[in-house]
């Protein structure tokens with residue numbers, strides 16, 4: 001199925017494509033963005049390989065647009081454990097935070113996933129130190145299921161949202 005634009009009022013999720021390298025580079029080399037997305041700026045080759053549609057349909061990536069400007073990035077990815085589920089990630093630029101945009105993004109993306117993929121669970125993995133992130137995911141319906149420590153990353157919460165209307 002072709003990726004589709006998802007929108008609700010001011011907030012629009014636009015699927016990325018190969019022509020979007022300059023726009024994506026602007027996000028993935030901005031410290032306010034990448035501090036929450038792997039912690040370092042990304043080279044063009046990795047952006048093209050991972051974030052501009054090449055991993056479709058297992059991974060779907062979207063720019064978050066508000067009033068026509070790109071203010072963040074979100075993606076969902078199917079789990080490879082054969083279960084009916086997967087994970088999502090979301091980072092907004094600092095100036096776009098705290099205005100309800102993240103809540104609108106989750107509502108759009110979770111609604112789309114539930115309608116089209118019929119997943120019964122969606123997971124997120126905020127770092128324990130990211131209290132704002134953990135609070136946010138709780139507010140939009142995710143519950144902490146496991147603390148993961150000793151991994152390659154700093155400790156993080158595995159949080160899960162089971163299928164129910166958003």
Ligand SMILES: CC(C)(COP(=O)(O)OP(=O)(O)OC[C@H]1O[C@@H](n2cnc3c(N)ncnc32)[C@H](O)[C@@H]1OP(=O)(O)O)[C@@H](O)C(=O)NCCC(=O)NCCS
Nearest residue numbers: 036090091092097098099100101102103126132133136139
């Ligand atoms: C986390 C993030 C996606 C939330 O999106 P947002 O648009 O800022 O969140 P919203 O405005 O929709 O707020 C929803 C709830 O999240 C929590 N929240 C949002 N910003 C917060 C802040 N600065 N401090 C504490 N809680 C906050 C609140 O509970 C809020 O509900 P309320 O407004 O009723 O109090 C966004 O702030 C962001 O990109 N942060 C940096 C990246 C990140 O942490 N991503 C998640 C990592 S897994």
